[in-house]
Amino acid sequence: MTFFTETAEELYENAPCGxxxxxxxGTIVRVxxxxxxxxxxxxxxxxxxxxxxxxxxxxxxxxxxxxxAPLLQMQGVVNEIAFDLRRPTQPxxxxxxxxxxxxxDAGTPLLIRTTIFNATARRQYERExxxxxxxxxxxxxxxxxxxxxILSVTPDGVVQSWNRGAEQLFGxxxxxxxxxxxxxxxxxxxxxxxxxxxxxxxxxxxxxxxESVRRHKDGRLVAxxxxxxxxxxxxxxxxxxxxxxxDSSAAxxxxxxxxxxSAELTARNRDLALRNAELDAFVYSASHDLKEPLRxxxxxxxxxxxxxxxxxxxxxxxxxxxxPQMSAHLRHLLDTLLHYARLGRQALxxxxxxxxxxxxxxxxxxxxxxRETGATVRxxxxxxxxxxxxxxxxxxxxxxxxxxxxxxxxxEKWVEVGCVAGQDDKVTFYVRDNGIGISPERxxxxxxxxxxxxxxxxxxxxxxxxxxxxxxxxxxxxxxIWLESTPTxxxxxxxxxxxx
Amino acid sequence: MIFAxxxxxxxxxWRLVTPAFAPAYQLVLFDLVGNGASxxxxxxxxxxxxxxxxxxxxxELCAAFELRNAIFVGHSVSAMIGILxxxxxxxxxxxxxxxxxxxxxINDGDYVGGFARNDIDELLDFLDNNYLxxxxxxxxxxxxxxxxxxxxxxxxxxxxxxxxxxxxxFGRVTFLSDNRADLPLLRKPxxxxxxxxxxxxxxxxxxxxxxxxxxxxxxxxxxxxxCPHLSAPVATIGAIQEFLSETVGQ
Numbered sequence: 001m002t003f004f005t006e007t008a009e010e011l012y013e014n015a016p017c018g019x020x021x022x023x024x025x026g027t028i029v030r031v032x033x034x035x036x037x038x039x040x041x042x043x044x045x046x047x048x049x050x051x052x053x054x055x056x057x058x059x060x061x062x063x064x065x066x067x068x069a070p071l072l073q074m075q076g077v078v079n080e081i082a083f084d085l086r087r088p089t090q091p092x093x094x095x096x097x098x099x100x101x102x103x104x105d106a107g108t109p110l111l112i113r114t115t116i117f118n119a120t121a122r123r124q125y126e127r128e129x130x131x132x133x134x135x136x137x138x139x140x141x142x143x144x145x146x147x148x149x150i151l152s153v154t155p156d157g158v159v160q161s162w163n164r165g166a167e168q169l170f171g172x173x174x175x176x177x178x179x180x181x182x183x184x185x186x187x188x189x190x191x192x193x194x195x196x197x198x199x200x201x202x203x204x205x206x207x208x209x210x211e212s213v214r215r216h217k218d219g220r221l222v223a224x225x226x227x228x229x230x231x232x233x234x235x236x237x238x239x240x241x242x243x244x245x246x247d248s249s250a251a252x253x254x255x256x257x258x259x260x261x262s263a264e265l266t267a268r269n270r271d272l273a274l275r276n277a278e279l280d281a282f283v284y285s286a287s288h289d290l291k292e293p294l295r296x297x298x299x300x301x302x303x304x305x306x307x308x309x310x311x312x313x314x315x316x317x318x319x320x321x322x323x324p325q326m327s328a329h330l331r332h333l334l335d336t337l338l339h340y341a342r343l344g345r346q347a348l349x350x351x352x353x354x355x356x357x358x359x360x361x362x363x364x365x366x367x368x369x370x371r372e373t374g375a376t377v378r379x380x381x382x383x384x385x386x387x388x389x390x391x392x393x394x395x396x397x398x399x400x401x402x403x404x405x406x407x408x409x410x411x412e413k414w415v416e417v418g419c420v421a422g423q424d425d426k427v428t429f430y431v432r433d434n435g436i437g438i439s440p441e442r443x444x445x446x447x448x449x450x451x452x453x454x455x456x457x458x459x460x461x462x463x464x465x466x467x468x469x470x471x472x473x474x475x476x477x478x479x480x481i482w483l484e485s486t487p488t489x490x491x492x493x494x495x496x497x498x499x500x
Numbered sequence: 501m502i503f504a505x506x507x508x509x510x511x512x513x514w515r516l517v518t519p520a521f522a523p524a525y526q527l528v529l530f531d532l533v534g535n536g537a538s539x540x541x542x543x544x545x546x547x548x549x550x551x552x553x554x555x556x557x558x559x560e561l562c563a564a565f566e567l568r569n570a571i572f573v574g575h576s577v578s579a580m581i582g583i584l585x586x587x588x589x590x591x592x593x594x595x596x597x598x599x600x601x602x603x604x605x606i607n608d609g610d611y612v613g614g615f616a617r618n619d620i621d622e623l624l625d626f627l628d629n630n631y632l633x634x635x636x637x638x639x640x641x642x643x644x645x646x647x648x649x650x651x652x653x654x655x656x657x658x659x660x661x662x663x664x665x666x667x668x669x670f671g672r673v674t675f676l677s678d679n680r681a682d683l684p685l686l687r688k689p690x691x692x693x694x695x696x697x698x699x700x701x702x703x704x705x706x707x708x709x710x711x712x713x714x715x716x717x718x719x720x721x722x723x724x725x726x727c728p729h730l731s732a733p734v735a736t737i738g739a740i741q742e743f744l745s746e747t748v749g750q
Contacts, residue, residue, distance in 0.1 A: 024731070025724040051724070053699075058619045059626035061699050065726035066508030066576075067630070067660045073730045074512055074659055082629035123629065130628055 018116035024101075024109040026051035038118060039087045052114070057084045057092055068099075072112065076101045082119060094123035149224075149245040155202070155238045157181050157195060169224075169247055171217030182243075186214045188221060202230040203238050211248065223249045276345065287338040291331065298327045329463075333450065336465045340449065343472050348389045355383035355429070358390060359417060362398045366405070375405045375413035383419060384427055388477055388497050396473045399466040400431040400493050406460045407491075408435035426479075426496045437487035447471050470495075502528040502567065504558065506576025506600070507674045509660040510536025513575065516733035520741070528565055532578070533557060534666040536659065543666055551577070551677050555584045562592040569594035571744065575729065576600050576701065577674040580682075587685045595689045595747045597740055600726050601709055602701040604678040611680070612704045620675045624668050632661035683712040690716045691743040693728060693736065700726045717743060 012019060018035030022028050028046050036043060039055075053064045060083040071078045078099045084092035096119040102111040143150050149166035153159055162177040170177075170186050177185060183192055191212055198208050208228040213221050229242040301323035309317050356379070363370070363377055370377065386393075397417075404415040416432040438446060438453070445451050452464035470493075474481040478498025485491035501521055503514045511529040518527055531538040532554055547553040558581060562570065572593050574582040579601030586593045605613045606620070633656065662670075690713050694706030703720070710718040719739045723732035 053725075057622070057626075058615070059623040062619075062623055063626060063630065065698070065700055066506075067632070069725050070509045070513055070727050070730055071632075071657055071660050073727075074509075074515075075657070078657075080633075126629065 018095075018118075020052060020114040020116060022052045022112045022114070024112060026053045026112075028052055029111070035116060038093060038116075039085055040089055041087070045088075052112075055085050057086060060084055072099055072101050073109075076103070082123065085116075094119045096122070149243075151177075151182070151243050151245075152240050153182050153243060154240055157183055159185070160240060166245070169216075169222065169245065170214070186216075188213060188215045198228055202228065202241055203236055205230055205232045205235075214245065222247060223252045279341070280345070283338060283341045287334060290334055294327060294331050294334065298324055298331065301327060333463050336463050336469075337449075340465060340469055340472060343392075343469060343476070348392070348476060350387055350389060352385050353388045353390045353393055354385050355388075355393065355419075358393050359383055359397055362394055362401060365398070366401060369402075369405060373405055373408075373413055375408065375415060377401070377415045377417065379417050381418055383417070383429070386427060386497055392473045392476070393497075396470050396495070397431075399470045403466055403493075404431055404433035404435060404491075406462070408433055410434050426498070428494050428496050430492050430494045432490065432492040434490040437489055437491050438483070438485040439487050440485075443483060443485065501525045501571045501573060502530075502558075502561070502565075504530070504572070504574040504578035504582060505532065505535070506574070506578045507670065508576075512536070512659045513727060513730060514573075517729045517737055517740075520737040525571070528561065528567075528570075530561060532670075534670055535662050540663055540666065543663075545669060548669065548673065550673060551581055551584060551679070554578075554581045555588065558582070558585045559589050559592070562589065567592045571595055571597065573597040573740070574599065574601070576602070576726065577677070580677065580679050583686050583690075584679065584682060586688050587682060590687060593688055595691070595743070596686075597691045597693065597743065598709065599693045599729060599736070600695055600698055600701040601692060602705045603680040603683055603709065603712075605675045605700070606678075608678075611708070612702070614699065614702050614705065615675065620672070623675065624671055627664065627668050627671060631664050632657040634661055634664055680708075680712070683709065684714065686713060688715065689747045691739065692716055692718045693739055694718060694720050695723045695726065695728050695732075696720060697724045698726050717746075719743075 013033040015032060015034055018038060019030070019032040020028060020035060021030035028050050031041075031043060031046050035041075036046075053061055056064055063081075064083075068078055068081055081097055081099075083095050083097060085095050086092050096117045097114050099112050099114045101109055102113060104110050143161075144163045146163060146165045147168075149169040150161075150163045151159055151166050152161045159177045159180055159182050162172070162174040166177065167173055172185060183195060187195070191214070194210075194212060201208050207230070208226075210226055212224060212226055214224050215221055224245045225248045226246075227244040229244075231239045231242065233239045301320070305320045305324060309320060312320055359379065369375075401415060401417075405413065412434075414434055417430070418432075419427050419429045421428070436459075442453055446453065447467050449468040450464045451468075452462065471481050474495045474497065479496040480498075481493065481495040483491055483493045503511065503518065505511050505513045510531045514529060518529070521527060534540065534543045534548065544553070547556070561567075562585070568591065570593050572582040572586065572595075574580075574596070576599070579596075579598035580603060582593075582596050582598070583601075586596060602613065604611065605615050606617055607613050607615065692706055692709045692713070694701070694703060696703070706718060706720075710716050721728045721732055721735045721739065723735065725731055728736045
């Protein structure tokens with residue numbers, strides 16, 4: 001067996017670290033070979049009065065004078081100070097050093113002994129750590145201030161972190177929550193099974209998202225959307241679970257409100273349909289049931305007049321004569337009312353209708369009346385095709401035409417039917433006459449049902465429902481009807497059918 | 501006598517000097533907020549974003565102790581803090597001792613402060629490598645469970661260790677301050693203690709101080725480095741005593 005003897009000299013010079021001895025003011029008095037090898041300095045270059053602090057970079061120099069030297073002076077020992085050593089032909093060397101202050105018996109500083117470690121790799125590692133830490137701090141700040149509750153729990157369910165959003169959502173401060181099992185903090189009894197159910201997925205590294213209910217510190221329940229993200233170190237090694245909870249009560253409330261309104265709407269619609277059906281039944285039975293006794297009145301009054309007129313005196317005979325007329329009138333009113341009521345409810349059979357053809361048909365039916373009155377109808381330009389209900393359009397035209405002919409006291413009666421370009425490209429029809437006209441203050445009245453501005457028999461009679469029905473038809477089409485009139489000169493009725 | 505430590509450490513820096521004055525004077529020593537054993541929760545980055553924050557604290561201290569004709573001893577940046585305080589509230593102070601002072605650390609045209617702007621940026625960067633064992637440097641960020649290493653006794657660097665964020669801010673405030681224009685406004689006698697070989701407050705800066713202060717004595721101390729009260733306490737005490745006997749009764 002051979003012994004390898006190491007001298008103190010060898011141990012010093014070739015140590016795995018640098019050795020440096022300086023006077024209290026920094027003057028280098030001794031340096032080992034390792035230090036020279038690392039830095040590239042020569043012994044002669046360093047031992048000629050050079051001070052250690054002169055080997056430092058500028059920031060190191062400042063730190064040396066403000067921290068290192070005072071610490072050494074006050075403590076006698078300084079450990080693990082990081083510096084950068086300037087080198088003659090290379091970039092500065094990152095080092096870590098320990099220093100000891102050697103004093104004499106009186107306590108006067110004599111010497112500083114410094115050990116120097118090459119910290120190149122370590123400095124790099126520290127830099128990366130610092131960077132990662134800064135990034136983590138940045139993210140942590142984002143997490144902390146988030147409105148959503150963000151927490152992390154151990155695989156056992158113990159709260160590790162608890163952000164401000166969690167404080168606000170659940171009422172526990174972070175200090176109260178960290179270290180506690182989250183099940184007992186915020187999970188209501190009927191939801192305790194959820195964590196166990198999710199655990200399999202967590203271990204498999206699979207994120208989960210679900211809706212649930214959690215509990216505030218004061219006991220009230222909070223509807224939440226929950227996202228769980230497991231953190232896996234090695235396969236199946238679950239380290240922690242991130243939990244994000246978002247208050248879904250606002251969304252839930254909005255959803256509920258929507259459902260409520262929808263239900264209300266459905267109920268109202270049902271109500272409306274019911275009322276319509278009731279109205280329908282009412283109108284039907286009114287007409288049917290009223291018409292029956294009405295027919296009897298007509299019949300009996302007719303019978304009376306024909307067979308028993310002789311039994312009455314002159315006045316009596318006059319009254320007898322009036323009876324059937326009046327009941328006929330009543331029936332006519334009833335029929336018109338029925339017609340009007342049905343009109344408001346029936347579906348429109350919309351289709352492209354050649355308005356000229358519709359007009360021609362009505363004129364055909366009016367032939368006899370036209371010949372009787374001597375009225376002429378002129379159509380300067382053929383009417384266009386319009387989207388409308390053909391039957392209703394015919395009735396509309398008929399009503400306006402008959403009015404135009406009826407309310408006319410001129411010798412030469414005429415009616416003109418045509419159309420003009422109106423607003424919004426809507427076709428505006430007109431029916432113009434040279435009739436008696438309507439004074440401005442009565443122009444609104446004329447659309448009222450059964451309203452006639454004249455005595456019952458005047459101008460050919462009638463129940464006064466023609467314009468009301470005309471308005472009803474126009475409005476069912478989404479259009480508008482209006483008039484221009486000058487008493488004694490004539491009247492023009494305009495109308496549009498909204499659906500072009 | 502009120503002693504204000506400078507950039508880097510705390511009131512313990514004065515412990516080799518204060519015994520000489522304890523018999524004759526009432527001594528007030530304090531740590532700047534953010535340093536030493538001060539209450540770090542009182543550190544408001546806005547307030548201490550300029551020297552005025554520290555000036556305000558000093559004036560509050562003077563009011564609390566009801567100082568009158570006090571002798572202010574300030575090291576490094578605290579020398580300037582004292583000057584600003586004495587300008588704003590002269591009644592508290594009789595005279596000022598400025599140890600290694602500098603009104604501006606950055607070279608500016610003809611003015612030699614000693615440093616270039618990027619030297620300061622490099623310093624702030626450098627501070628990231630030396631937390632002196634500050635505990636939160638090792639604390640995991642997200643978990644919130646600091647794992648404190650066991651630090652005990654005088655080897656804990658506590659005199660010069662502080663929150664790294666505060667250290668950086670204070671470094672920035674100190675080395676980017678420029679109070680050259682304030683010097684002529686001081687109307688108190690001053691002693692500028694200049695170290696022979698001080699990189700941080702070099703001789704030219706001491707001379708600049710001397711030229712622009714109204715009533716200044718400049719004393720060169722044969723000491724290396726920036727802290728003569730630590731490295732050359734005897735000379736420091738001597739210079740101060742001489743100044744005090746000269747200015748007493750003024």
